[in-house]
Amino acid sequence: MSVFLPLLESADSALVDALGRIGPVIVSSLAQVPVSETCRRYILFDHDSSFNLDEIVAFLDGGAEKVIIPVAWAKEIAGTLPADRILLLLDVANVSAVTDRLREGVSGVLIKTPALDLDLISSVMRFFSDSSAYVLPTTPEPPSQSTIREILGAKAALVLPTSQLTLGASTKEQINVGDAFVSGLASDRPDGLFPTVVSSYPHGGKSLGLVYSSVESIKESIATGKGVYQSRKHGLWRKGETSGATQDVVYIHSDCDSDALEFSVIQNGSGFCHLNRPSCFGQLSGLSALEKTLQSRLSSAPEGSYTKRLFSDEALLRSKIMEEADELCRAETKEEVAFETADLLYFALTRCVAAGVSLADVERSLDKKAKKVTRRPGHAKPQFAQNVTGSAPAHPVAVPSGNGKLNGADTDVIRMRTYDLSVIPKSERSQLLRRPVLKSDEMLSKVKPIVEEVRIRGDAALLEFTAKFDKAKLSSPVMHAPFPEETMQIEESVRQAIDKAYANIRKFHAAQTENSTLKVETMPGVVCSRFARPVARVGLYVPGGTAILPSTALMLGIPAQVAGCKEIVIATPPKADGSISEEVMYVAKLVGASTVLKAGGAQAVAAMAYGTQTVPKVDKIFGPGNQWVTAAKMLVQNDTDALVSIDMPAGPSEVLVIADSTGNPDFVAADLLSQAEHGIDSQVVLVAVDLTSSQLDAIEKAVDEQAKALPRVDIVRQSVAKSIIVKASSVEEAVQFSNDYAPEHLILHLKEASQAVPLVENAGSVFVGPYSPESCGDYASGTNHTLPTNGYARQFSGVNTLSFQKHITSQEVSAEGLKVLGPIVATLADCEGLDAHANAVRIRLRQIAN
Structure with missing residues (x-):
């Protein structure tokens, strides 16, 4: 700063x-x-x-x-x-x-x-x-x-x-x-001077030398724009005052500790060093050295030399630039690419020097381009365009203009990037499987103070954070059942939809319940059992605030109810007036919630994990949320004081669609967009099985047209621009890619879609055939929509009834059974040196023998 x-x-x-x-x-x-x-x-x-x-x-x-x-x-x-x-x-x-x-x-x-x-x-x-x-x-x-x-x-x-x-x-x-600037500096030297690195502008920041600065020299450099330093022997040193090798100061920076400086300068004359070299650390190299050589030869190259020809023959120079660009495009090995790039840079820099353009001018142009927030579509001009198999046309995100459209007709197209599995190398294939990097450590450090405040101060901290983050001033953070009828007044059509969704979801989750006891006689007289018991107290996080998400309340509340959890706490952010959406309150009643916590974010997670004066402590926390919620869940599950577990790690929403030539382009596009609208970080992948260019174009056209008709088009525009199309040659190859990706939602638009299901190894939930949109699973088909993301489908299941149950084992050994089993146990205990374990068996065996 x-x-x-x-x-x-x-x-x-x-x-x-x-x-x-x-x-x-x-x-x-x-x-x-x-x-x-x-x-x-x-x-x-x-x-x-x-x-x-x-x-x-x-x-x-x-x-x-x-x-x-x-x-x-x-x-x-x-x-x-x-x-x-x-x-x-x-x-x-x-x-x-x-x-x-x-x-x-x-x-x-x-x-x-x-x-x-x-x-x-x-x-x-x-x-x-x-x-x-x-x-x-x-x-x-x-x-x-x-x-x-x-x-x-x-x-x-x-x-x-x-x-x-x-x-x-x-x-x-x-x-x-100067006084204002040096106020932020603090020398750690007894003489009060500041070590100062002098670097060349631009020339890639090449170090010219190390000097020292004083408050007086800094102030003069700022005011005059000339390099002025402090000699430890001779006092104030105005660089080049006698030699003519002056410096024009471009920038003066302090380092991260504010005890050292960098002067970025344009060096004039013979150079910085007293040995008449550009730098005290040796000669210039690379592009900087080439520029200096070309500038010298522009005026002094002998007639007939190749460099002179390039400077005087514009057509020759133009031809060489195009020739070297073509050779670079054809280069294959790492060495070839480096060699051809060096040739192209030589001729390009020759063109710059001939036109009076310096590397500084080029770098300034690059910096200026980097600052642009709008981008051209990146299409090649017709004379250079060609259809290259496996290429990935870039479609960077452009910024909407005041009317909501992009700058320029071509840039208004909402498109995905395309890759071909048959031609890309393994290293690039692995990049296609990557998700955005989650800054877990950074988020944990942000939520930790919030969690600690709620853990220590309870309701008081909870109410303060709710006022600060949710802008709702509450007298109490909770509502206990039975809930007032006026909090559940919803439209009849919505009530009927929720009731039907409730019935479907409950029917499917009830079928998952393990009510019977598993019994196995492992040997005569030794019976081992396993039986299920509900997690007694569960906390369900339902994102909300301005949004209405009764579906999440259903997906979390129904399996908790079916499993027999004794206490169900639903946490959801309140509206600004302190109320909870009527739809969520209606679901809370349906699933038998005992408490509704009117709070969101890390503070809600902390309240459920540790309990407060009014919020019951829970044993397990479920539900999706933003980075703050996810980080808080990860934090409390690792705190032994909380003694709480969580459902699974979470990340941005995902969908992977596999489609062959039988797929309806409008259906495929709609399925892709159903996840793309969740957020700009949503992960959307289309795996195209042997589709022609025209078939892919039809899908992309449908994506563009449908996206522009959506209210959340600005979100979709950004998420789709980061999404990919992967070309596969067969269903087997497509499903293998999907298994490697391990998507949250997998949708199969295939001729024999059901026959591909046995090939699926990693996915949160699978949607089979053209009439099984992901939306059905999100709301009312019966399956759960709280699913593993970010590749965790390799290790985790989606939320289900068993998520709300734990399994207890038991064993019953008869006297006759111990006669056979006892010596085995005693021998193994002796092997491990655990004498008390062996004694617990032998003391019984002696009594049986008597």
């Missing part, structure tokens, strides 16, 4: 240039303040104009590092633009208005405040953990250096308007830019 962020209010070019050397600057979207090409910009939207996504995107595409937008605008674009490009503009009084969704959709916050309150800043930082925080005080006086250090200690940084900054001496009205 920067020591401070300047807010540009004036067009003082010297001041603006100096500020651009030490970090990003904030520029109002309405301001006409010119900044240098290398200056990093944050664009502040603090005016009263109406929301315009195109305007925001234009600034980002134009090279702005971030945009700073009001809360109302953030609600419109959360999840649409990259989070790392957005900062939230907040008045200090409105911090509580930020939801989890908004917080996760931005990379930080800029807080306007009338006064600097360190306690307030610290509390905001706890809410915006792992995010950047900037504080803009509205006071007219500049802060002191000690105040800047205190704010940095709170993991935040000040925003200082240029009216409070100066290149001159610090006064009561203004603070020197």
Whole structure:
């Protein structure tokens, strides 16, 4: 994080240039303040104009590092633009208005405040953990250096308007830019100097040398833009003052500990080193060395030389670039690719030097392209296009314009990426099986304080977190059965649908119950038994809040009821008015829930795991949820104080569809989209069995058309762009890929779909044939929709009646049986050196013998 962020209010070019050397600057979207090409910009939207996504995107595409937008605008674009490009503009009084969704959709916050309150800043930082925080005080006086250090200690940084900054001496009205910058530094050397690495800009950041800086030299470098350092023998050292090898300072950075610096400079003259070399660490190499050579030869290459020909014959150079590009495309081995790439870079850099373009210009262009949030479709021009088997056309996500469409007609197509199992190498095949990396350690560290608070403080902490995260102020976090009738008033059509779904799901789960005792006489007089008993107290997490999810309550509540669990606690986030959706309350009554906990997130999991003054402690926790819920479940199951287990690990929703030529394209597309709409991280895979290009095109066209008709099209657009089509040559190959992937939902659109089921080894639930959409299993066919994700179908079953039961074994040995079994047991006990075990048998055998 920067020591401070300047807010540009004036067009003082010297001041603006100096500020651009030490970090990003904030520029109002309405301001006409010119900044240098290398200056990093944050664009502040603090005016009263109406929301315009195109305007925001234009600034980002134009090279702005971030945009700073009001809360109302953030609600419109959360999840649409990259989070790392957005900062939230907040008045200090409105911090509580930020939801989890908004917080996760931005990379930080800029807080306007009338006064600097360190306690307030610290509390905001706890809410915006792992995010950047900037504080803009509205006071007219500049802060002191000690105040800047205190704010940095709170993991935040000040925003200082240029009216409070100066290149001159610090006064009561203004603070020197250099003084503000060095406020964040802390030397660990007795002489107070800062070790300083000088690196070449751009040239890949090549190290030129190691020097030392003082407060005085830093301030002069910032103000003048020239490399100025501190010689330990001779005092202030203005680099190149006598030799002419001066330096233009582009950036000055501090390291992560704020006790060392890096000067990124454009080196002039013979070089940095006193030996007339570019670097104290040797000569330039690679592209930097090639550029310097070509620049030299542009003016001095002898007539008739090959380099001279390239510079003077534009047609020859153009031909060589196309020739080397073609050879690179045909290269196969690692060595060939490296060799041909080197040739192509040589001719391409020759073209740059001939046109007066430097590597710095190219790198700036690359950086500018990287900052764009819209993308061209990536299609080749007609003269270069060809149908390459096994290629994977890229369809990057583009950003919607103000009318909800993508920029340009071609980029509006919602498509998947395609791979062919017959041509891709094993290493790439394994990549197709990968899911998004779950940052388990990071999430565990975030939920641990919440879990601890609820464990220690019980209801008080639970009510505080519910007010903070769910925006619901409650007098009690629970409702106990019997539930008031007014909490269950639902439409008759919905009631009938729930009742029928309940009947189907109960019928299927009742058939799974193990009521009989298993008895086996392993040898005469030795009878071993196993019998099932319900888990006494279970907690069922039903995601909710603004959503209505009675289906999850059914899927978790019915097997608990059928298994005979004595206490069923349903936890679900309340609405802002403190109520629970009537549909979920109706299901709670149907399944015999004893308690409804009005809380969500990690706090609900903690309350059920440890129990509070009003929330019963449970023995096992079930149910899906976001990363916070999943991390909390993982945390409490490993805490021996909780003595609680969980159903299974969880991840984003998944579907894998296997389709052959008999598959209806509209059906296949609909099944893919039924999971794609869950979230931008949903995993969607189509395995195409020997489909022609036209058949695949029909499916992709159906995906595009159906997706654009969905209310959640913005979510679908992002999830589908990350989804894949895998070409397989046979049903066997397709199912083998599916077994390796181990999907949550597997859908079979095959001519003889039922005959493929015996081949399935790893899947959460299988949907067989064209008239078995995954939606049926989600709601009412009878199977359970709480299923293993993220590849865990290799080890876990979906939730079922047995999930709510445990098995107890028993054995009954008669005297006659012990005569035969006893000596065997005693011998094995002696073998292990457990004399008391052997004695427990022998003492009985002696009595039987007497």
